[in-house]
């Protein structure tokens with residue numbers, strides 16, 4: 001372990017990841033009077049997962065995956081679109097004067113002798129801090145299928161829709177959750193879209209997305225294959241290049257395949273910081289404190305696979321008022337209408 005940090009360059013709170021959880025944590029910390037707060041964000045700006053993974057104009061539901069959760073802290077959203085939610089998050093960043101260092105991907109966090117932490121980013125810059133909140137979400141590593149993807153199909157296989165697909169292309173979307181259905185809703189105008197899901201029902205998706213998919217299927221604007229479990233992908237060598245083989249023996253060819261299989265807990269990142277995992281889930285107490293003193297998690301990392309924006313906001317509030325302010329940092333006693 002390295003030595004404890006010198007007071008001059010010491011942060012009170014380092015937040016890794018400036019998505020909904022990181023922003024809410026920083027807002028609550030500001031309200032609590034915590035002074036030296038810095039957010040490190042790997043993307044070009046805050047809320048990079050939303051910016052990247054939500055399709056333009058996507059509807060954003062406050063009650064997501066059927067989770068009726070109310071906002072408990074200072075930040076909240078209403079039902080809207082990708083754009084209105086990004087605007088709201090932008091507003092919180094401005095209103096509370098949050099200090100976000102973008103294009104800064106943290107690669108390692110080390111607890112220091114005598115307390116505190118050192119974080120190192122991908123460029124080798126170091127940050128010393130008394131406490132850390134990891135709020136990096138689960139979308140950094142999209143889930144991949146368990147069969148190999150031919151290297152020659154790199155340009156034809158995607159895990160998000162950040163780059164647009166050529167107009168008129170035939171596209172197979174793979175998955176059965178909200179993301180897969182929203183990809184179909186986004187792509188059907190201008191592309192020949194098929195959705196393949198290994199299940200029989202789209203039970204994981206919300207009612208609105210299920211209704212839209214039913215309408216697109218009934219009107220012939222999208223094709224939907226249920227119980228369609230893929231066995232392998234092959235390169236057909238000529239357009240449409242991707243040959244998809246299903247476990248029932250069927251084959252079909254597409255120009256592009258887009259997987260929407262969700263994201264995975266960044267287990268390696270958490271383990272190197274000293275966080276224990278119970279299977280794929282990090283172990284934290286009711287305040288999202290890990291077994292490492294002063295190290296907290298927030299947002300999707302502690303949502304047990306059912307994250308939402310409002311749940312992410314609420315974890316930030318809990319971490320600050322029930323965690324940091326109780327045992328780790330000095331906080332202002334909240335005035336009327338503030339705090340926990």
Ligand SMILES: Cc1cc2nc3c(=O)[nH]c(=O)nc-3n(C[C@H](O)[C@H](O)[C@H](O)COP(=O)(O)OP(=O)(O)OC[C@H]3O[C@@H](n4cnc5c(N)ncnc54)[C@H](O)[C@@H]3O)c2cc1C
Pocket residue numbers: 016017018019020021022040041042043046047048049050053054055059060061062063064104105106107135136137138139140178179182298299300301307308309310312
């Ligand atoms: C397609 C899609 C649709 C969704 N629709 C809805 C909806 O309608 N309503 C709803 O409530 N929820 C929705 N969700 C879920 C919601 O987006 C998440 O629950 C929420 O964004 C979680 O917030 P978070 O801050 O924990 O993580 P994220 O939003 O993933 O933010 C994590 C941040 O950390 C950054 N980061 C990652 N690694 C590092 C690193 N090493 N160093 C520095 N920064 C790092 C990322 O760039 C990102 O900005 C949807 C999710 C998806 C994928």
